[in-house]
Amino acid sequence: MPLADMTGSSRTAHRGLAAKLFAILVLVGAITVLATGVLGYFRARDALEKAVFNQLTIARQTKARQVETYFRTIVSELRLLSTSQMVIDATREFRIAIDQLDRGGASPELRRKVGDWYAANYIPQMRSVLGREPPLSDYLPVGGAPYYLQYHYIVENPNPPERRKLLDDAGDGSEYSRLHAIYHPLMRAAATTVGFFDLMIGDPKSGRLIYTVQKEVDFTTSLQFGPYRRSNVAAAVARCAETADRSAICLEDFAPYAPSGGAPIAFMGAPVIDQGVVTGVLIAQLSNDEIDNVVTSVRRWRQDGFGETGEAYLVGPDYLVRSSPRAFYENRQGYFAELKSVGASGDEVAAIQRFGTPVMHQRIDTYATRAALAGVEGIGEIIGYRGAPTLASWGPLAIPGVKWALVAKIDTAEAFAPIARLRQDLLIVGGLVLLAVTATAAWLSRVLLGPLRELTSGVKRFAAGDYGASVPVRTRDEIGQLCLAFNGMVEDLRQKNTVIENKNRENEELLLNVLPAPIANRLRAGEAGIADGFAEVTVAFADLVGFTALTSEMPPHEVVTLLNGLFTRFDVAATDLGIEKIKTVGDAYMAVCGLPEPVANHTERMVRMAIRMVHITREHAMEHNISMKLRVGVNCGPVVAGIIGKSKYIYDLWGDTVNLASRMESGSVPDAVQVTRAVYEQLKHQFVFEPRGPVEVKGKGKVEAWLLRL
Known part of the structure; x- marks a missing residue:
């Protein structure tokens, strides 16, 4: 064969081998970059999702413990107050004073003034609550004592409504006012210290609230007859009056309460027992603000790690919230717009606006709330009450007397925002790496042959700790002999390393059997x-x-x-x-x-x-x-x-x-x-x-x- 033909054939073969090597290197590089990027993306996504769920679960469990601790604390405080001699004496003496006032009756002039006050102040409030004109006669007090005491402590109270409780003695010279001047400062201080919005004493015999701190229109009214007979405070008094157990606590869930302007109120009662007989019921009107502060950490969502959209909220068995959602505080206008966009009724939105709180008005019926109210703890991605995909952790609360659920959540978009940025970065880095692999492959295909690359790869694997590494012997030349020698060396070292590892393992087991x-x-x-x-x-x-x-x-x-x-x-x-x-x-x-x-x-x-x-x-x-x-x-x-x-x-x-x-x-x-x-x-x-x-x-x-x- 002519020398020129041999040279051309050699060059063609070289170009073919170089092309194959280049194609293989580029393909391997592309697959590696793609696999690494995809694997890294999904692993990062899974790791972030797990971290978010762990954080939400920890936050939920922490909030649950805080809420449960809050209720345990107020239960202990109320139980302690109800068993105190002060409350026992006050209950007995207030009952006697009320009976005296009942026997004395109320003058027509005094009744007229009380009726005028109701018509001017309370009926307009009830009109806004009920959406209709209520009959005045349905809400007027019944009996001499209620007219008399409401006149002196409400109608003639010199303080504005929110400060009526500051009046210690009405100055009317009655036995009730004398007792009130003694006990009221103590009861007011107790309510303020513990954080109760109001403290009341109910008389199970007459069914009246014979004492309240706040002096709202339920003061001295009947819980057995009239407009408040179906209220949750009436239920608390009725339940506690049935048991002479000093440790008994009667908790009634939130419900609209007319004397407080129709706002959602929860009550907690404890029997007042004198010589083994229930003489009264001490009732605490719970502050929704206190519960809200516990659940929202006093509106410090970002400091609690909830980011821009995360929050925790309470839901009752009727799927109505017992704490206000975050958007209600941070973006009131956007909050109502979102409610309307997810299909909330006009009555629901109007009630929230009228009462100034979503509690007992906003309904949250999601997979998370249903599962939590069924007593099941869990985590998962759900469609939240705002209609957006949400990562949530949910579970029930252990509060005797109520069936509440706690949900901690964050929008999926915010939770996975770092993953979106990672995807972009991976695409950019992957493209750059692929370009670098292509350039490197082009260079290596021209300067190295396949067996040498395989040998190099085998040496690298062996150096990295892969004692099973070997390279194929494709030729009988010096490179092939080198590959054969390398394989023999690797096999010999692998066998020796196996023996050493077995001995070390045996020695370790023997040592641990003898010593800690x-x-x-x-x-x-x-x-x-x-x-x-x-x-x-x-x-x-x-x-x-x-x-x-x-x-x-x-x-x-x-x-x-x-x-x-x-x-x-x-x-x-x-x-x-x-x-x-x-x-x-x-x-x-x-x-x-x-x-x-x-x-x-x-x-x-x-x-x-x-x-x-x-x-x-x-x-x-x-x-x-x-x-x-x-x-x-x-x-x-x-x-x-x-x-x-x-x-x-x-x-x-x-x-x-x-x-x-x-x-x-x-x-x-x-x-x-x-x-x-x-x-x-x-x-x-x-x-x-x-x-x-x-x-x-x-x-x-x-x-x-x-x-x-x-």
Whole structure:
């Protein structure tokens, strides 16, 4: 063949190989960039979604605890007030004073003035609430005392309506006003301190509110007849009047309350018991503002990590909110526009605007609220009450008397905004990387051949720790021989590395069987003479009663099998409770809790371990059809621990605490756990102990001991 043809053929072959190498490199680069980008995007999205759900769940659980704590606090405060002698005396004396006023009646002139006040002040308010003209006669007081007291404390009160409570004595000279001047400042201060909007006293006998702090139009009116007989305050009084239990609390959920202008009000009642008889009901009018402040953290959503659209809100069993949504406070105009856009009725929007609150007027019926009200906790992406995709965490609240749910949420668009930016960045970076790969592939295809690249790749994989790396031997030239030698070297090193790893694993297992993990780590690090003092640990000794006599006639392998099975079960129990086994000597078992890592409840854990050991011994004896009982001794206090020996070292304990624990075991009774005073003092409120009295302890004389009742 002519030299020119050979040269051309060589160049054509070179160009073909270079083209193939270039195409392969570009394709591999493109697939890698695409796979990395897609995988990174979805993993980042999943990680962000998980983080958002975790944050929402933590926020919801925190809010739930805060709301539940708030209710537990006010329950305790109301219960404390209702059992105070002040409230008991006030209830008894106010009832007597009301009866006196009833017998005295009210003059026609006084009745006319009260009626005129209702017509001028209260009826217009009820007209706006009801949307119609209500009859005046439906709301006027009934009886002499209501007319008399409403005239002096409401009609003639010199203070504006929101400050009527500042009037201590109406100056009318009545017995009621004398009592009011005594008790009212105290009750007003109690309501302000606890955070109740109003404190009332209901008389279950007459059905009247014989005292209120705020002096609204429900003051001295009847809860059995008239316009307020179906109110939730009437329900609270009726419920609490039926029980003479000082711990009883009657909580009534939010409902519109006419005397407060139709605003949603919740009431909490507690019976007032005098000599075993319910003489009254102390009622707290709960402030929705207080609950709102707890749920919204006083409108500090951003500081709580809710971003621009996140929030938490309460929903009742009627799917009406019990706390105001965030948009109501931050963007009132946008809030009403969104309500209308998602199909809220005109009446719902008008009610919110009229009463100035969404509570008991805005309905939120979503998957999250339905699940939470059904008692199910959960997370997920839902369509929120604003009609937008939302990430939410939901769950019920544990508040006796009401069935509420709490939802924490954030708009999906805001939550995944970083992912949208990441997608853009990945596209830009991916394009740049693909361009770089293309340029690099073009250069490498001209200067390197495939086998050399494969060899280089194999070397890199091996250097990165892939001891199974190998390269194909495609030629018989020097590169092929080099590839063959490389493969032989990798295989030899892989086999040796496998042997080394197996040996290391065996050595590690042996070391951990002898020593606790932290001590083993210190020993591997080269620390010598390991010895530590521990101020407070709990040590237990256990010994099988009569084991030598029991096994004297048994074959050796059966003795070992029996004892090994029992101690193996002890070891499993010790691992479950975080207890460190120290050693076994014959049929004795020694363990400690509280070292080498401190444990707060080490004494409780060790006593539970002792109980398990006794039960395990019983079960083991029944399974092997033998009579076998265990004695256990437990003591707590300071010890010294360290490694002794060199060729067959052991981790052991010393000190009086260890000695006394051993004496507790040897002086115990079969099938029982004997403890020292130190153990008894720590756990006497958690376990039942029987005093054994002073027992003789070698080297200690008489020592008090207790037996744990199993």
